[in-house]
Amino acid sequence: MEREDLERNFGFLLHDVARLMRTLFDRRGRDLGLTRSQWWVLTMLYAKEGVTQSELADLMELEKPTLGRLLDRLEEKEWVERRADEFDRRVNRLYLTDKVQEVMRALRKTAATVRREAIGDMSNDERDRFVDTLIKIKSNLLNLDANRNSSS
Secondary structure: OOOOOHHHOHHHHHHHHHHHHHHHHHHHHHOOOOOHHHHHHHHHHHHHOOOEHHHHHHHHOOOHHHHHHHHHHHHHOOOEEEEEOOOOOOOEEEEEOHHHHHHHHHHHHHHHHHHHHHHOOOOHHHHHHHHHHHHHHHHHHHHHHHHHHHOO
């Protein structure tokens, strides 16, 4: 059996690039006083503010108790608040507070810098083609998963 060149395997490359970016961001995120888990929760809430704790756990692929503990710590810092749903008081929706806005600006700036450094000297066209390719791959995978679930 001929060995595959893993340096050209896009699955390994995607995983490795994501790992390297997370590691770099982690290092810089520590300067903001955040753990990886905390910045990931804050970033997901930034994108999906108002979700329920269960929805956020599903989005992040975390167990609900694990996310609950993370949210407790962020709530203690007064960065996140749980608000009762207006239609169902048993459900809490999650929101970023005003206190975390400065941290979020620094977090977004750090993320933009890491992305810019990762792109390096790629031209705008190269970057756009790369992002378009990633979007296509993501769409393919989501469609495969959706088709598998609908035929089950």
